[in-house]
Amino acid sequence: xxxxxxxxxxxxxxxxxxxxxxxxxxxxxxxxxxxxxxxxxxxxxxxxxxxxxxxxxxxxxxxxxxxxxxxxxxxxxxxxxxxxxxxxxxxxxxxxxxxxxxxxxxxxxxxxxxxxxxxxxxxxxxxxxxxxxxxxxxxxxxxxxxxxxxxxxxxxxxxxxxxxxxxxxxxxxxxxxxxxxxxxxxxxxxxxxxxxxxxxxxxxxxxxxxxxxxxxxxxxxxxxxxxxxxxxxxxxxxxxxxxxxxxxxxxxxxxxxxxxxxxxxxxxxxxxxxxxxxxxxxxxxxxxxxxxxxxxxxxxxxxxxxxxxxxxxxxxxxxxxxxxxxxxxxxxxxxxxxxxxxxxxxxxxxxxxxxxxxxxxxxxxxxxxxxxxxxxxxxxxxxxxxxxxxxxxxxxxxxxxxxxxxxxxxxxxxxxxxxxxxxxxxxxxxxxxxxxxxxxxxxxxxxxxxxxxxxxxxxxxxxxxxxxxxxxxxxxxxxxxxxxxxxxxxxxxxxxxxxxxxxxxxxxxxxxxxxxxxxxxxxxxxxxxxxxxxxxxxxxxxxxxxxxxxxxxxx
Amino acid sequence: xxxxxxxxxxxxxxxxxxxxxxxxxxxxxxxxxxxxxxxxxxxxxxxxxxxxxxxxxxxxxxxxxxxxxxxxxxxxxxxxxxxxxxxxxxxxxxxxxxxxxxxxxxxxxxxxxxxxxxxxxxxxxxxxxxxxxxxxxxxxxxxxxxxxxxxxxxxxxxxxxxxxxxxxxxxxxxxxxxxxxxxxxxxxxxxxxxxxxxxxxxxxxxxxxxxxxxxxxxxxxxxxxxxxxxxxxxxxxxxxxxxxxxxxxxxxxxxxxxxxxxxxxxxxxxxxxxxxxxxxxxxxxxxxxxxxxxxxxxxxxxxxxxxxxxxxxxxxxxxxxxxxx
Numbered sequence: 001x002x003x004x005x006x007x008x009x010x011x012x013x014x015x016x017x018x019x020x021x022x023x024x025x026x027x028x029x030x031x032x033x034x035x036x037x038x039x040x041x042x043x044x045x046x047x048x049x050x051x052x053x054x055x056x057x058x059x060x061x062x063x064x065x066x067x068x069x070x071x072x073x074x075x076x077x078x079x080x081x082x083x084x085x086x087x088x089x090x091x092x093x094x095x096x097x098x099x100x101x102x103x104x105x106x107x108x109x110x111x112x113x114x115x116x117x118x119x120x121x122x123x124x125x126x127x128x129x130x131x132x133x134x135x136x137x138x139x140x141x142x143x144x145x146x147x148x149x150x151x152x153x154x155x156x157x158x159x160x161x162x163x164x165x166x167x168x169x170x171x172x173x174x175x176x177x178x179x180x181x182x183x184x185x186x187x188x189x190x191x192x193x194x195x196x197x198x199x200x201x202x203x204x205x206x207x208x209x210x211x212x213x214x215x216x217x218x219x220x221x222x223x224x225x226x227x228x229x230x231x232x233x234x235x236x237x238x239x240x241x242x243x244x245x246x247x248x249x250x251x252x253x254x255x256x257x258x259x260x261x262x263x264x265x266x267x268x269x270x271x272x273x274x275x276x277x278x279x280x281x282x283x284x285x286x287x288x289x290x291x292x293x294x295x296x297x298x299x300x301x302x303x304x305x306x307x308x309x310x311x312x313x314x315x316x317x318x319x320x321x322x323x324x325x326x327x328x329x330x331x332x333x334x335x336x337x338x339x340x341x342x343x344x345x346x347x348x349x350x351x352x353x354x355x356x357x358x359x360x361x362x363x364x365x366x367x368x369x370x371x372x373x374x375x376x377x378x379x380x381x382x383x384x385x386x387x388x389x390x391x392x393x394x395x396x397x398x399x400x401x402x403x404x405x406x407x408x409x410x411x412x413x414x415x416x417x418x419x420x421x422x423x424x425x426x427x428x429x430x431x432x433x434x435x436x437x438x439x440x441x442x443x444x445x446x447x448x449x450x451x452x453x454x455x456x457x458x459x460x461x462x463x464x465x466x467x468x469x470x471x472x473x474x475x476x477x478x479x480x481x482x483x484x485x486x487x488x489x490x491x492x493x494x495x496x497x498x499x500x501x502x503x504x505x506x507x508x509x510x511x512x513x514x515x516x517x518x519x520x521x522x523x524x525x526x527x528x529x530x531x532x533x534x535x536x537x538x539x540x541x542x543x544x545x546x547x548x549x550x551x552x553x554x555x
Numbered sequence: 556x557x558x559x560x561x562x563x564x565x566x567x568x569x570x571x572x573x574x575x576x577x578x579x580x581x582x583x584x585x586x587x588x589x590x591x592x593x594x595x596x597x598x599x600x601x602x603x604x605x606x607x608x609x610x611x612x613x614x615x616x617x618x619x620x621x622x623x624x625x626x627x628x629x630x631x632x633x634x635x636x637x638x639x640x641x642x643x644x645x646x647x648x649x650x651x652x653x654x655x656x657x658x659x660x661x662x663x664x665x666x667x668x669x670x671x672x673x674x675x676x677x678x679x680x681x682x683x684x685x686x687x688x689x690x691x692x693x694x695x696x697x698x699x700x701x702x703x704x705x706x707x708x709x710x711x712x713x714x715x716x717x718x719x720x721x722x723x724x725x726x727x728x729x730x731x732x733x734x735x736x737x738x739x740x741x742x743x744x745x746x747x748x749x750x751x752x753x754x755x756x757x758x759x760x761x762x763x764x765x766x767x768x769x770x771x772x773x774x775x776x777x778x779x780x781x782x783x784x785x786x787x788x789x790x791x792x793x794x795x796x797x798x799x800x801x802x803x804x805x806x807x808x809x810x811x812x813x814x815x816x817x818x819x820x821x822x823x824x825x826x827x828x829x830x831x832x833x834x835x836x837x838x839x840x841x842x843x844x845x846x847x848x849x850x851x852x853x854x855x856x857x858x859x860x861x862x863x864x865x866x867x868x869x870x871x872x873x874x875x876x877x878x879x880x
Contacts, residue, residue, distance in 0.1 A: 085841045088597030089589025105599060120599060130596055130603035223729050233641050241600035315612075318605035370612060374642050393651060394830025396728045415728040420825045420834065427715060427722045 040475045046551040048076035050098035052091060055081040059102055061499045062178065069489040072531045073538065074551035097134045097471045107200030107464035108243040109207045112263055113348040114162050114519040117511035119146055122169050135469040137174040151342040153278050158344050163521040170509040170524035173483040176468040179496045179504040180513040182459050184446045188435045190454035191219055197460035199263050199515060204438035206248045208259045213385060213409055222412035227425040228438040231418035232397055235380050237355060239373040241316040251399055253355035253382035256283060257347060265348055269356060278342035283335045283351065290404055291358050292387040299329050304359040314373050320350055356383060385409055394418060429455055443501035461505055463513045481541035488537060491529035565867065569860050576856040577630065581623055584845050590615055591639035594842045613639060636846035645850045655725060656831035659748060660816035663755035668809050671763025676798045679771025698761035703822035706754040710826065713750060720750050723828030751827040755820065759812060763805050770801035803874055810866050814859040
């Protein structure tokens, strides 16, 4: 292609004459980048910090708090808001990172494995476009430790390494880790009891669905109606990496291991597993499992599924072929995995995410398709505690309880209702049109909900994280002292109080919540908030202030 | 000019317009930063190499001119493509939403037009008196209100307050009819439709109404009206004659309304959780689901253009004074 995509778009844009807005968006970041690079003059005024946030109320309020604090250091802060898709396209896809990029990451279950945040956010091999290390943090010592903990099979030794990983990045402050926001959800106590809050899923998210496995109906009405802002987009478990969709499909296609109510890894379709050698793992399947069509679940189905994933290299399951060399049947119930290299997160990340697809169905799929991921799979058949009922796009997804399961749910089924307005979700709870609020309300809405008879609000912690990444390649935030000063100037506890009414866990200087034991390193704390201390740090690093009180680079 | 040459010329114009619209849409969607894989990136759900693999398998790394030609070729052969997000043929995604929108908006536009013609002609006929002044003021109020606000007010009063109607949605999942009334076919859908329909009619009615009123005022001064009166026809009959002559501009506007309605009303759909075209169009743009977004806008363009064409043809039938010039 002779012309780059960008310049092509500009030509088209000029021709169309309607591109002013998009152009501003495209150019906005480029301009700030150039200005910042041009401005590293010793003794010159520190240029304005460009700070990108998604246009969500909590992010806007957080940016107000941070900006107010940093202005007291003599900095000028320019906040730019964008929709999530623009933010992602610029910062993640294109790596057009300004000085600061703010984001909140949800508590998907695979992120309970410490390797996720620590590797994806700060490992230097994730600095390529599309990678989540868009702050370009690059520390060879950190990389070595990341690789070492991935290969360390002994849990105690691995824990030590994971702690060291966190201590290493904490010394550099590549990100301002702020807090882990709580989920505040509600359910109808007159109709159901026995909901189970789980870290990162609350009582209602589909991620780790103990509530739905365990809850009991109190009346003759045994169908649970849950509201969510999301709808699914596919019924094909090989097709989607999207967390709401893929975890709901795991209700139908259960994983080998599951997180229990305390987020410890527990057997699910695997009865047990054994690390035979660092690169060999044997998994024994539960006996007597059946697919929803009545056919038995066999070790051949399991092997078939893995071979299928290795053969088709589904992007949605790309972490699987990355680690597995081959899969063999050891005996009637045992599957033997040969890994390419020792991979400590294997059980949590691979066995907790993959599933068993019926060979008798999927071996016939694919004729006329580019990939089996394009097959609509309109009648999904798995072996899970729930079987597929009906999907009416934009209206509901109905999952029926599977009474033949080894742990049959006591409810009859679940209706997932996509409701785009949170106010409507609350109204539907108040009027009894829904039984469970499967999204997240704030404290004010929670108070309103709890005024309705029979509605109970449940607040539970998550391991999702609010953080502001800093661009390690762009002055002045390329200077670790500047990053430390920015971190010292903000008051995380106050931010949590003002923005979330305190319904959050204040973060340490690590992405891993203090509640995630044993992985979170309790010794990496953030500096005590103090503007004076922050100014001292800058002063000690050679920064000064001009007559107008603006921060000036060291001479 | 004769009818057939006129039609032929208009058809050629239509094809050129459609081609321009299609090209413009195609370019505009590619002008937005990001591509269909971006939606998985932001949530950190796909590593970069998986994204690269997806991009290749979806043909997004082909040169843009080639993607454009492929798109045109598919479009001409009636193939709207596969949705990137849903991995299903675009029509499978679009048609159910289109149907949901047409059910709601079809009723809304029809009701707004009929009410608009009736009330507008009545107001126009009473030029200058108190009822006309107050009436005109009253009908302008809802036009100034945002549609979502009308929706929320109706929702507060009739759903939350009086509890007569459900808050939103199109159907009650697992609906079990209990009373005789509830057993009527379509009962559940009808009950869900009342509030969004009411909001839409209130919002839509002012334009046809005011156009009808103005048109009535113009016609009222025409010679045929004076003549009709002079022949001693009762006033009711005279008004009827005037109304028939004044109706044409309203019909033109109805065509515009239909095309707007076709795209759904995203705010109304959010307020009432209505699974329609508006929400689909917005989500397909934010998800960079080019095939769905392009098809949706393409349909809209076709409806606008074809309706205008049909209307131009109809003019001569509706009003024999008009010729194909």
